[in-house]
Amino acid sequence: MDTTLAPTRSNLMKVKDELSFSRLGxxxxxxxxxxxxxxxxxxxxxxxxxxxxxxxxxxxAREALQNAVLTMGxxxxxxxxxxxxxxxxxxxxxxxxxxxxxxxVNTTFSGExxxxxxxxxxxLSEIALNKFSDALSLMGQxxxxxxxxxxxxxxxxxxxxxxxxxxxLVIPEKESTVRYLNDRIDEAERESxxxxxxxxxxxxxxxxxxxx
Numbered sequence: 526m527d528t529t530l531a532p533t534r535s536n537l538m539k540v541k542d543e544l545s546f547s548r549l550g551x552x553x554x555x556x557x558x559x560x561x562x563x564x565x566x567x568x569x570x571x572x573x574x575x576x577x578x579x580x581x582x583x584x585x586a587r588e589a590l591q592n593a594v595l596t597m598g599x600x601x602x603x604x605x606x607x608x609x610x611x612x613x614x615x616x617x618x619x620x621x622x623x624x625x626x627x628x629x630v631n632t633t634f635s636g637e638x639x640x641x642x643x644x645x646x647x648x649l650s651e652i653a654l655n656k657f658s659d660a661l662s663l664m665g666q667x668x669x670x671x672x673x674x675x676x677x678x679x680x681x682x683x684x685x686x687x688x689x690x691x692x693x694l695v696i697p698e699k700e701s702t703v704r705y706l707n708d709r710i711d712e713a714e715r716e717s718x719x720x721x722x723x724x725x726x727x728x729x730x731x732x733x734x735x736x737x
Contacts, residue, residue: 530702532709540706544699551691557623558684564622565677572670579663586656593649602650615665625680627673632665634658 530536594602618629 532706532713537706540699540702544703547691547695547699554684554688558688560623561677561681561684565681568670568674572674575663575667575670579667582660582663586660589653589656593653596649625676627676628669630665630669632662
């Protein structure tokens with residue numbers, strides 16, 4: 526409660542306007558908090574799913590590579606690495622959720638297969654290559670989700686602090702100040718009314734005495 530303000534109607538209206546603005550800010554921030562929390566929970570669920578998918582994809586890629594090694598031999602598979610001519614690119618974009626900028630990651634691979642000569646090789650090498658490409662694409666999506674979760678978590682914490690500050694400090698203080706100013710103004714008006722009534726009664730008595 527701010528007791529330094531003079532108990533005037535103008536100050537009362539000013540504090541009431543500030544109180545209305547604080548309440549509006551609280552409602553908007555509370556809505557923002559709900560939307561951010563909902564989005565955060567959705568991304569967490571997606572991250573759990575992608576975590577499992579990445580783990581499965583890497584497992585399949587390793588198994589495919591092992592099968593290729595067992596079939597063709599470790600040395601031949603190692604020599605085939607130089608025959609791979611694939612261009613990869615990671616495109617970074619962004620999207621916004623309630624003012625929060627979140628990343629968008631798109632991993633692409635370009636190249637014309639088959640990448641190996643069929644003579645003395647096996648399709649298992651192609652399969653292993655495709656499996657690792659799929660795993661890398663999923664890892665890009667996983668990175669997007671993890672960065673988004675970190676950013677949203679920070680924003681949710683900031684928003685919660687602001688909401689709590691408005692709810693527990695700013696709004697109650699403004700309400701107390703409004704009550705204080707109302708009480709002081711009412712008290713001053715009562716005192717003014719009593720004083721004016723006393724002055725009026727005294728004037729009437731003086732007029733009555735002068736008329737005799």
